[in-house]
Amino acid sequence: MENPKRVFIVDDYASIAVVAKTLLENAGHEATIFTSSTEALSEILSQKPDCVLLDIMMPGMDGLELCRQIRKVLSPSELKIIICSSKSFDYDRVQAQEAGADGYIQKPIEHETFIDQINAVTSDDVTVRFWGARGTLPRPGRDTNKYGGNTMCVTMSFPQGQFFIFDAGSGLKYLGDDLLAQGRKRITGRLFISHPHWDHISTIPFFAPLYVPGNEFQIIGVAQGGTSISDQVKAQMGGIYFPITIREFGAHVHFLDLHEGTYEVDRIEVQTMLLSHPGNCLGYRVNYGGRSICYVTDNELFFADSEFYSEEYENRLTAFVDGADVLITDATYLDEEYPGKVGWGHSCVSQVVELALGAQVKSLYLVHHDPSQNDDAIGRKVDFARDLISERGSSLSCMAPLEGQSVVV
Numbered sequence: 001m002e003n004p005k006r007v008f009i010v011d012d013y014a015s016i017a018v019v020a021k022t023l024l025e026n027a028g029h030e031a032t033i034f035t036s037s038t039e040a041l042s043e044i045l046s047q048k049p050d051c052v053l054l055d056i057m058m059p060g061m062d063g064l065e066l067c068r069q070i071r072k073v074l075s076p077s078e079l080k081i082i083i084c085s086s087k088s089f090d091y092d093r094v095q096a097q098e099a100g101a102d103g104y105i106q107k108p109i110e111h112e113t114f115i116d117q118i119n120a121v122t123s124d125d126v127t128v129r130f131w132g133a134r135g136t137l138p139r140p141g142r143d144t145n146k147y148g149g150n151t152m153c154v155t156m157s158f159p160q161g162q163f164f165i166f167d168a169g170s171g172l173k174y175l176g177d178d179l180l181a182q183g184r185k186r187i188t189g190r191l192f193i194s195h196p197h198w199d200h201i202s203t204i205p206f207f208a209p210l211y212v213p214g215n216e217f218q219i220i221g222v223a224q225g226g227t228s229i230s231d232q233v234k235a236q237m238g239g240i241y242f243p244i245t246i247r248e249f250g251a252h253v254h255f256l257d258l259h260e261g262t263y264e265v266d267r268i269e270v271q272t273m274l275l276s277h278p279g280n281c282l283g284y285r286v287n288y289g290g291r292s293i294c295y296v297t298d299n300e301l302f303f304a305d306s307e308f309y310s311e312e313y314e315n316r317l318t319a320f321v322d323g324a325d326v327l328i329t330d331a332t333y334l335d336e337e338y339p340g341k342v343g344w345g346h347s348c349v350s351q352v353v354e355l356a357l358g359a360q361v362k363s364l365y366l367v368h369h370d371p372s373q374n375d376d377a378i379g380r381k382v383d384f385a386r387d388l389i390s391e392r393g394s395s396l397s398c399m400a401p402l403e404g405q406s407v408v409v
């Protein structure tokens with residue numbers, strides 16, 4: 001164990017506390033159980049463990065009050081507080097955060113994920129996962145096994161339990177299967193749609209968690225003319241293109257239209273910008289705990305000598321992604337493919353590298369690969385980008401994500 005932690009567990013249910021203690025000790029941490037919150041408070045303040053796990057519903061002082069009392073004395077940098085509760089309402093998560101908790105784990109404790117959840121909170125990690133990174137069309141086949149064949153779907157998981165999904169390409173099917181396999185009772189998430197071209201919405205009707213009562217999703221996007229995101233999804237599932245309608249969703253599903261701006265979504269700052277693409281297409285910048293992750297697709301960056309080039313747009317986009325820790329962006333074409341595709345709304349790789357260098361981005365993820373590209377072609381695109389970056393003497397890291405790959409930010 002590289003970094004063993006001292007963890008105090010405060011739970012009036014001894015059997016649950018013992019499960020948590022066993023899992024923590026098996027992972028190399030040190031764990032102590034308290035069944036009384038009053039006794040726990042004095043021990044926490046005097047012994048200052050690295051992390052405390054608090055149940056909400058306890059006799060006497062409840063977990064949220066205990067959390068407030070601890071926070072009067074110890075800051076998050078001195079001690080992490082995780083609320084561990086069977087309550088799965090958004091209201092309770094918000095209350096926990098307002099009381100000073102750093103994380104929220106929903107009971108029952110999942111043996112497979114519990115330690116990862118603790119580690120994510122104690123290190124305040126955001127996990128970005130790529131479920132699909134292809135553009136335009138799914139592209140299954142032996143020659144796309146390395147980078148995967150599914151269209152766009154990327155998730156961000158935050159320590160306090162927020163779960164953001166970006167785009168509903170065919171990769172969303174695998175995310176849905178993964179979520180259901182976890183056996184979680186109540187799944188909540190925000191599904192951000194960049195724009196309603198097929199490759200970004202094709203799998204909304206096939207996202208199984210939308211049909212499970214008790215789950216809750218907000219589908220977020222941008223209106224197209226007078227057509228709201230809600231009407232876009234209703235039309236997709238209106239009977240002509242899919243046999244069942246959104247009335248069949250068992251989950252509580254609600255919709256939110258965004259414009260360009262700065263928003264707070266599930267207590268996390270999200271900025272948006274309209275991109276260079278036919279119709280309204282939103283790029284997203286998520287700012288969390290001093291880090292920024294940008295999801296910018298679909299988008300065409302024109303060469304400076306093109307009649308379509310706009311310096312004003314380039315400057316605005318550079319400012320939008322400025323200093324991002326992660327930029328996930330449309331790099332559909334190899335440069336030699338681009339001349340026949342000008343004006344189709346997608347970028348070639350050299351222009352994407354220029355954007356990332358100009359904005360001093362830390363890591364660049366090339367996505368939305370053209371359907372004609374196999375793994376070798378995507379590999380050449382990455383090599384070409386890396387050569388450009390090293391010619392410029394930059395430390396920018398650049399890759400094409402593998403399907404299923406997770407990155408901790």
Ligand SMILES: [Zn+2]
Pocket residue numbers: 135136197199200298368
């Ligand atoms: Zn697309």
Ligand SMILES: [Zn+2]
Pocket residue numbers: 195197277298345
């Ligand atoms: Zn598009």
